[in-house]
Structure formats: structure tokens, C-alpha cells
Amino acid sequence: MDPADKMIQSIKKQQLRPTSRWYYRLREWVIWxxxxxxxxxxxxxxxxxxxAIQQADFxxxxxxxxxxxxxxxxxxxxxxxxxxxxxxxxxxxxxxxTWRGYKISPLRLISANLAISVLLGIVVFIGGGATRxxxxxxRTGFDYTSIQERKQMIWSHPEEGMLSGKIEAVNDxxxxxxxxxxxxxxxxxxxxxxxxxxxxxxxENIKLIGVQKSTGIFHADEIRPWGGPGSPSAGPRGxxxx
Amino acid sequence: xxxxxxxCAELSDAEIIRKSLEQVDYFSCLYQRYGPRLLQYxxxxxxxxxxxxxxxxxxxxxxxxxxxxxxxxxxxxxxxLYRIVHNQVISSxxxxxxxxxxxxxxxxxxxxxxxxxxxxxxxxxxxxxxRLQQAIGDLPDKYKEVVLLKYFEDMNYEEISDILKIPxxxxxxxxxxxxxxxxxxxxxxxxxxx
Numbered sequence: 001m002d003p004a005d006k007m008i009q010s011i012k013k014q015q016l017r018p019t020s021r022w023y024y025r026l027r028e029w030v031i032w033x034x035x036x037x038x039x040x041x042x043x044x045x046x047x048x049x050x051x052a053i054q055q056a057d058f059x060x061x062x063x064x065x066x067x068x069x070x071x072x073x074x075x076x077x078x079x080x081x082x083x084x085x086x087x088x089x090x091x092x093x094x095x096x097x098t099w100r101g102y103k104i105s106p107l108r109l110i111s112a113n114l115a116i117s118v119l120l121g122i123v124v125f126i127g128g129g130a131t132r133x134x135x136x137x138x139r140t141g142f143d144y145t146s147i148q149e150r151k152q153m154i155w156s157h158p159e160e161g162m163l164s165g166k167i168e169a170v171n172d173x174x175x176x177x178x179x180x181x182x183x184x185x186x187x188x189x190x191x192x193x194x195x196x197x198x199x200x201x202x203x204e205n206i207k208l209i210g211v212q213k214s215t216g217i218f219h220a221d222e223i224r225p226w227g228g229p230g231s232p233s234a235g236p237r238g239x240x241x242x
Numbered sequence: 243x244x245x246x247x248x249x250c251a252e253l254s255d256a257e258i259i260r261k262s263l264e265q266v267d268y269f270s271c272l273y274q275r276y277g278p279r280l281l282q283y284x285x286x287x288x289x290x291x292x293x294x295x296x297x298x299x300x301x302x303x304x305x306x307x308x309x310x311x312x313x314x315x316x317x318x319x320x321x322x323l324y325r326i327v328h329n330q331v332i333s334s335x336x337x338x339x340x341x342x343x344x345x346x347x348x349x350x351x352x353x354x355x356x357x358x359x360x361x362x363x364x365x366x367x368x369x370x371x372x373r374l375q376q377a378i379g380d381l382p383d384k385y386k387e388v389v390l391l392k393y394f395e396d397m398n399y400e401e402i403s404d405i406l407k408i409p410x411x412x413x414x415x416x417x418x419x420x421x422x423x424x425x426x427x428x429x430x431x432x433x434x435x436x
Contacts, residue, residue: 024312
């Protein structure tokens with residue numbers, strides 16, 4: 001029998017039908033959706049990483065004997081790094097499985113995915129999405145230590161010259177501070193640089209660099225807002241505090 | 243009932259696929275058009291007998307039929323068919339003989355001029371050709387498959403990329419590396435003989 005005829009007879013005998021085109025359309029749709037979800041995952045994770053970098057205050061704590069990487073790892077919950085990697089890997093796998101995905105070299109695939117995640121991550125970060133995302137994740141009930149909690153831990157070492165908390169009262173040369181653990185501190189601010197953005201009003205959250213004199217007594221060299229450096233450069237009191 | 247060669251010749255690849263989906267008999271045109279080339283390819287990349295190669299081709303065409311709706315015209319039809327056949331041969335060979343794939347050239351295979359030119363291999367004596375055949379046989383599979391597709395199936399980089407599902411840059415790199423390895427092998431064995 002002619003091989004072509006044999007094949008047709010075999011198809012007819014077994015009543016074989018081509019798989020529906022909807023199956024392939026659905027498959028392609030699932031792959032592209034997975035790609036989109038992976039990119040969003042990666043972008044969300046990257047925005048939180050940016051937020052952690054912003055909150056790390058590298059320039060302020062560089063006098064302490066820790067590298068920037070150590071500091072970042074201390075403040076950044078591991079889950080976001082893992083999420084970014086998972087997002088990237090999933091995006092790579094899904095893109096590779098599209099109809100023409102093999103055409104792109106792995107290096108280009110990685111670069112393109114990374115670039116999209118980073119760009120979207122920056123947009124989410126600028127839009128304030130990272131803080132909301134982290135707060136939402138914190139509320140889920142998982143055993144999760146947030147960036148703010150980690151930051152509080154880093155800035156709760158008065159013996160190493162780092163203190164933080166809420167202002168309770170301000171006099172001419174000193175202020176009363178309640179740290180995040182609830183302990184009261186009397187802080188000498190006479191010679192301190194005070195970030196221009198600070199109003200030094202009761203209720204304001206701040207962080208301080210200085211020297212612990214004794215239990216409950218701290219001499220401040222720099223006072224910064226809790227949320228950021230407040231100003232790029234340090235200077236004597238008066239230049240910053242109007 | 244299969245269609246005659248004349249009826250098939252009048253149809254383009256796209257028409258054959260469209261009509262096949264309406265009436266299976268048209269699918270025989272695809273077999274008539276590409277079957278002989280693909281059969282030769284199976285024989286070239288495996289040590290299967292003529293009969294086993296034909297059975298393998300039948301299985302591959304059944305698979306093509308089942309996946310006919312997956313085909314997208316952005317890809318050359320011949321590349322898609324070669325891809326399915328290639329994968330079918332590799333998978334069948336691995337099932338029967340383990341992981342190691344052994345591509346073998348047919349006895350009737352003539353060495354294309356493009357290959358000897360690219361290797362700057364002037365000798366055309368029987369002994370030299372045998373040496374070249376050994377050089378190809380000695381290549382790791384991933385290099386051997388690009389050499390076979392490029393020189394024996396006369397495919398361009400884009401087609402090879404579509405068949406093996408690798409980027410064109412990788413095709414070029416593998417081909418370049420394969421040429422270097424073959425040239426080195428031929429030079430080495432030629433020195434040994436002398």
C-alpha cells in the first residue's frame with residue numbers, strides 16, 4: 001500500500017481528529033498570562049527592595065562596622081528577594097514556551113525580563129505601592145518581620161550610638177524621647193545636627209546618632225526624621241534647624 | 243482515498259492544511275510533498291532500517307495530524323514538519339537505545355561542495371572523504387545535527403533555528419565550532435597517515 005494511503009487509512013480507522021485550535025489558543029493565553037503575572041510579581045518585589053534600600057540609610061549607618069550588603073540583608077525580608085527570583089524564573093520559563101520564544105537568547109530573555117520588572121518596580125515604588133504592599137503583607141498573619149520592624153531593631157542600639165523613637169517633649173537643649181520599646185530617654189541636642197525637615201514637635205518619630213552616656217541619657221550628634229535622611233549633608237546645629 | 247500528485251501540486255501548503263482540516267484525504271498531499279525528504283532525513287540522522295524509518299515517519303505524520311491546529315503560518319511549514327520528525331526520531335532512538343544518539347550518514351550520501359569549501363578541504367579522494375565522514379561522526383550530537391541540517395538538508399540558519407528551537411546565534415556558534423572540530427580532526431588524522 002502507498003505510504004500516504006496507509007497513513008490516511010490509519011487516521012480514519014482510529015478516528016483521529018486534530019486537537020482543537022481552542023486548546024492551543026488557551027495554552028498560549030495561559031502562557032502569556034503567566035508571563036504577565038510573573039512580571040507583576042517581580043515588579044512588586046523589586047519595589048519593596050527599593051523601599052528597603054531607601055529605608056536602610058546606608059550613608060547614616062556606615063560608621064558602624066557593617067557592609068552595605070549586610071545592612072540591606074538585615075533590613076530586607078528574604079521573601080521579597082525570593083519572590084523577585086521566582087518571578088524572573090517563571091517569566092523566563094513562560095516566555096521560552098511561547099510559539100517563538102526559543103528565538104530569543106537566554107541572556108536577552110533575562111535582560112528583558114529584568115528590565116521590565118525593574119521599570120515597573122520603580123513605577124510602583126514612586127506611586128507608593130511598596131509601602132502599601134508591605135503593610136498588606138504584614139497584615140496577612142504570616143510570621144513576617146516588616147521592613148519598619150527590622151529598621152526599628154537596627155536603630156534600637158544606643159550602646160552602638162543608634163537610637164530612635166517618638167518625641168515626647170522638647171526643651172532648649174534637650175528632648176525627651178520614648179524609644180520603640182517604650183523606654184524613656186533624655187537626649188542632649190545642644191551640639192546636634194538637626195535635619196531641616198524636622199519640626200521637633202512632640203509626637204514626631206526620629207532617629208538619632210550619638211553616644212549613650214548612661215542609662216536613659218543620650219548625647220545626640222545627628223537627629224534625622226524616621227522616614228529618611230532628611231537632608232543629604234550633616235552640619236552643626238543651627239544650620240539645619242531654623 | 244488519497245489525492246493524485248497532480249491535484250496536490252496545484253495546492254499551496256496553506257491550502258493543503260486548510261482543506262485537510264475539512265477533509266482528511268487532503269492530508270495525503272502533505273505526505274506526498276514532504277514524505278520522501280523527511281524519510282531521507284530520518285535515515286540520515288539515525289541508523290534505522292528503511293522499514294523502521296517508514297514506520298517512524300508514519301507515526302510522525304499521525305502526530306502532525308493531531309497537532310495540525312497548532313501550526314502557525316509565521317513558521318515555514320517544512321521547518322515545523324522537520325521539527326516534529328526530528329523530535330520523534332530522537333525520542334524513539336532514546337527509548338530504544340538509551341541517552342546516546344548516533345547520527346549516521348547514508349552510504350549514498352555525497353559530500354556537498356559547500357562543506358568541503360567551508361572546511362577548505364581540497365582532497366576529494368576516497369580516503370579523504372572517509373576521513374571527513376569520520377570527522378562528522380566524531381562530533382558531539384548538538385554539533386552533528388546542525389552540520390547535517392546545514393550541509394545535507396541545505397537549510398539556512400533561520401530554518402535550523404526553527405527546527406531545533408534554538409536562537410540563530412546559537413546555530414551560528416555551533417556551526418562554527420563544528421567546522422573547527424572537523425578541520426582539526428581531518429588535519430590530525432591526515433598527519434597520522436603520512
